[in-house]
Amino acid sequence: MKEEIIIAGFGGQGVLSMGKILAYGGIMQDQEVSWLPSYGPEMRGGTCNVSVILSDNKISSPILSRFDTAIILNQQSMDKFEKQVKPGGLLIYDTNGITRHPERTDISICRIDAVEEAAKLGNAKAYNMVVLGAFLKMKPIVTMDNVIRGLKKSLPPRRHNLIPMNEEAITVGMNAVVKVR
Amino acid sequence: MAEKVLMKGNEAIAYAAINCGADGYFGYPITPQSEVMETLMKEKPWESTGMVVLQAESETASINMVYGGAACGKKVMTSSSSPGISLMCEGLTYLAGAELPCLVVNVMRGGPGLGTIQPSQGDYFQATKGGGHGDYRLIVLAPASVQDMYDFVDEAFELAFKYRNPALILADGVIGQMMEKVEFRPKKARRTDEEVRQQCDSWATLGKPKTRERNVITSLALDPVVMENFNIKLQKKYADIEANEVRYSTYKTEDAEHLIVAFGCMSRICENVVDMARENGIKLGLLRPITLFPFPKKQIDALVPQLKSIMSVELNAGQMVEDVQLVAAGRVPVGFYGRQGGVVPNPDEIYEAFLKFIK
Amino acid sequence: MDINDIIKPENKVYGKSSVLTDNIMHYCPGCSHGVVHKLVAQVIEEMDIQDKTIGVSPVGCSVFAYNYLDIDWQEAAHGRAPALATAIKRLNPDKYVFTYQGDGDLASIGTAETMHACNRGENIVIIFINNAIYGMTGGQMAPTTLLGQVTATTPYGRKAELNGYPLKITELLAQLEGTCYVTRQSVQNPAAVRKTKAAIRKAFENSMMKKGTSFVEVVSTCNSGWKIPPVEANKWMEENMFPFYPLGDMKDR
Numbered sequence A: 001m002k003e004e005i006i007i008a009g010f011g012g013q014g015v016l017s018m019g020k021i022l023a024y025g026g027i028m029q030d031q032e033v034s035w036l037p038s039y040g041p042e043m044r045g046g047t048c049n050v051s052v053i054l055s056d057n058k059i060s061s062p063i064l065s066r067f068d069t070a071i072i073l074n075q076q077s078m079d080k081f082e083k084q085v086k087p088g089g090l091l092i093y094d095t096n097g098i099t100r101h102p103e104r105t106d107i108s109i110c111r112i113d114a115v116e117e118a119a120k121l122g123n124a125k126a127y128n129m130v131v132l133g134a135f136l137k138m139k140p141i142v143t144m145d146n147v148i149r150g151l152k153k154s155l156p157p158r159r160h161n162l163i164p165m166n167e168e169a170i171t172v173g174m175n176a177v178v179k180v181r
Numbered sequence B: 001m002a003e004k005v006l007m008k009g010n011e012a013i014a015y016a017a018i019n020c021g022a023d024g025y026f027g028y029p030i031t032p033q034s035e036v037m038e039t040l041m042k043e044k045p046w047e048s049t050g051m052v053v054l055q056a057e058s059e060t061a062s063i064n065m066v067y068g069g070a071a072c073g074k075k076v077m078t079s080s081s082s083p084g085i086s087l088m089c090e091g092l093t094y095l096a097g098a099e100l101p102c103l104v105v106n107v108m109r110g111g112p113g114l115g116t117i118q119p120s121q122g123d124y125f126q127a128t129k130g131g132g133h134g135d136y137r138l139i140v141l142a143p144a145s146v147q148d149m150y151d152f153v154d155e156a157f158e159l160a161f162k163y164r165n166p167a168l169i170l171a172d173g174v175i176g177q178m179m180e181k182v183e184f185r186p187k188k189a190r191r192t193d194e195e196v197r198q199q200c201d202s203w204a205t206l207g208k209p210k211t212r213e214r215n216v217i218t219s220l221a222l223d224p225v226v227m228e229n230f231n232i233k234l235q236k237k238y239a240d241i242e243a244n245e246v247r248y249s250t251y252k253t254e255d256a257e258h259l260i261v262a263f264g265c266m267s268r269i270c271e272n273v274v275d276m277a278r279e280n281g282i283k284l285g286l287l288r289p290i291t292l293f294p295f296p297k298k299q300i301d302a303l304v305p306q307l308k309s310i311m312s313v314e315l316n317a318g319q320m321v322e323d324v325q326l327v328a329a330g331r332v333p334v335g336f337y338g339r340q341g342g343v344v345p346n347p348d349e350i351y352e353a354f355l356k357f358i359k
Numbered sequence C: 001m002d003i004n005d006i007i008k009p010e011n012k013v014y015g016k017s018s019v020l021t022d023n024i025m026h027y028c029p030g031c032s033h034g035v036v037h038k039l040v041a042q043v044i045e046e047m048d049i050q051d052k053t054i055g056v057s058p059v060g061c062s063v064f065a066y067n068y069l070d071i072d073w074q075e076a077a078h079g080r081a082p083a084l085a086t087a088i089k090r091l092n093p094d095k096y097v098f099t100y101q102g103d104g105d106l107a108s109i110g111t112a113e114t115m116h117a118c119n120r121g122e123n124i125v126i127i128f129i130n131n132a133i134y135g136m137t138g139g140q141m142a143p144t145t146l147l148g149q150v151t152a153t154t155p156y157g158r159k160a161e162l163n164g165y166p167l168k169i170t171e172l173l174a175q176l177e178g179t180c181y182v183t184r185q186s187v188q189n190p191a192a193v194r195k196t197k198a199a200i201r202k203a204f205e206n207s208m209m210k211k212g213t214s215f216v217e218v219v220s221t222c223n224s225g226w227k228i229p230p231v232e233a234n235k236w237m238e239e240n241m242f243p244f245y246p247l248g249d250m251k252d253r
Helices: A015-028 A075-084 A114-120 A124-138 A144-154 A157-176 B009-019 B035-043 B059-070 B082-097 B124-129 B146-163 B173-177 B193-200 B224-244 B265-279 B297-306 B320-328 B347-358 C033-047 C061-067 C081-091 C103-109 C111-119 C169-174 C190-206 C230-244
Strands: A002-010 A032-037 A047-055 A067-072 A085-093 A108-111 B004-008 B024-027 B052-055 B076-080 B102-108 B139-141 B166-172 B179-183 B248-251 B258-261 B284-289 B291-293 B309-314 B334-338 C053-057 C072-075 C096-102 C125-130 C179-186 C213-219 C248-252
Touching: A002 A015, A002 A075, A015 A032, A015 A047, A015 A124, A015 A144, A015 B004, A015 B179, A032 B173, A047 A075, A067 A075, A067 A124, A075 A085, A085 A124, A108 A124, A114 A124, A114 A157, A124 A144, A124 A157, A144 A157, A144 B004, B004 B009, B009 B035, B009 B076, B009 B102, B009 B146, B009 B173, B009 B179, B024 B035, B024 B059, B024 C081, B035 B052, B052 C081, B059 B076, B059 B082, B059 B102, B059 C081, B059 C111, B076 B082, B082 B102, B082 B124, B082 B166, B102 B146, B102 B173, B124 B166, B124 B291, B139 B146, B146 B166, B146 B173, B146 B179, B146 B224, B166 B173, B248 B265, B258 B265, B258 B297, B258 B347, B265 B284, B265 B309, B265 B347, B284 B297, B297 B320, B309 B320, B309 B347, B320 B334, B334 B347, C033 C061, C033 C096, C033 C125, C033 C190, C053 C061, C053 C081, C061 C072, C061 C096, C081 C096, C081 C111, C096 C103, C096 C190, C103 C111, C103 C125, C111 C125, C111 C169, C111 C213, C125 C169, C125 C190, C169 C179, C169 C213, C169 C248, C179 C190, C190 C213, C213 C230
Parallel strands: A002 A067, A067 A085, A085 A108, B024 B052, B024 B076, B076 B102, B102 B166, B139 B166, B258 B284, B258 B309, B309 B334, C053 C072, C053 C096, C096 C125, C125 C213, C179 C213
Antiparallel strands: A002 A047, A032 A047, A032 B179, B004 B179, B139 B291, B248 B284, C179 C248
């Protein structure tokens, strides 16, 4: 198994930490992982992306031009990464702020209204976990169990009280994801 | 088996330093490597191992603090990124001239000048050919993974003390910023004062006991004959390093008719290029120099007879390619592909350049 | 009576410090360096810390200080001695660590290292020889060169509009929280020599008390650079240097 994912959106949406939780989940199931962010002054507000690879074998290039899955959370990222999804791959996007919806017909496309769902949960910060839930529903490459174990690893112990809330948000995302085509 | 932890390359440097028994770190913040000192400050090793961590007023001060500590036989290090390393070059030539063991980490970014904070390999010449003045060499290790970042800290210190010479880990923004899983190696305790004295009393400034002559750490010798003899001794040491310490790895070179030479993050990207070529029936292989000085001259030389071409792939305008050309010595065409200024090419683009080159 | 009748233990009135080597000093006759070296050696001997002292020599006339004091030494790059001393002391808190620097090294190229080591309150001793000129390179303007003073690079005298003002770095350092003892002394007569020795001793003692940085400036002569004979140089120093660089303790806590 090898899954190459790009997660792209605005800084502050939790793009990097979502990638980190996914990577930790991979480690929990004894896979090779890599997490490569765009870094620099774009950390807050600007565009921000991270490529995450989970693989049963050693990972060679951490830098990719084509992805199995693109998780797209703003228009700039749609413009940049829609064309980089491998034929037969998956594109998940949040419709919030999207002015041009994906056009490709050779890939699976799903939408998740994560802003809305997180608001319903009463926790805007759970946004990235809703998105993660949507992804894991479509591609269950990491079990919920391993996601929770990964969360425990990546959160400091004083934040472990947040884990049930995160789990709930992931479940919400799993139920709210809609297959467009 | 030890637990595997997900962390950035820069964080791995910090944990490796603590776990291999380093005595001191002196640094100054600069992107993209600031996590090294941030992690050390967060971990407070002065409370656990007794390791000293200090934020200096400049890179110039950092490297001279390294000089002061190294001259006491201590395992000391600094880290920075390209512009900061330029400032440290004065200190590096003094360290080399005084034959002091130490570790410097350069997480390269694009230059020249203030440049960009994005990844680059533009400091290959600076690292392997000098940077500072005079005939000196650093032992240069080029990591390609976060595990390498961790492992090379201890290895670089070992080499530095073995040869009493500064060692440099030449990383880049990709390796520094990316997270992979890391296996922590068994911890080494910091050497006791007694152990440091046993190991280094013949040369280090540990305080002069009545039983020996005073130790003076200096790179100064006004008499040209004395200085020439010292230079000859240094060159002999560098020759020993070239004879004994070359590290490299290969990927699918056994039957290769074409070779890519690439180091650091580029070697990882070029593994994909090799696979793409093989899928299309082209016998391409990859040689990754792990030590940039000493450069794997003999290992490339041994492959030349079976090759139709060699291409050097770098994140610069073509630096290591000159060393490859020296080895090839006109026997086989040597090409180059690189991106500059912080742009990192993807495997497709390199494969295309490779096809164009061999056509 | 010949000389052997005079050289007897009972006639001994003065001995060379055992911490001084037998090497012949390269300093010009009349230079203050020799006297200050002797004082540092005497303090180290009297405190019985020869095996616990690490010196850092600068770039400048005193670059070869390591040839004259029989202790472990590090030779620093120009201006960087306080950075070296910082690391030496932090990694070896049981050692006495001092730098010995001239005005160009300490107050020009090494200003940042000096200010920051003092500001961090490193528990080291800094001995600062201020003779208002670059000696080793042949008498060029130093940061502490007086206005009007003729040097190789101020052949018509130092002018403020061209060269800026002489730098009172010791006064600046006295303002820093990190310094515990800042003093300015001289060695042109026996009384001054005794005071300077007491200042150096106090500075060395401070460095084990975790009080911060001790800084001893010694206003000095440079006959070769100033191009005047030793006795006249002392007089010139008293008349011209002391009014601008007044002697005494600036800080002692």
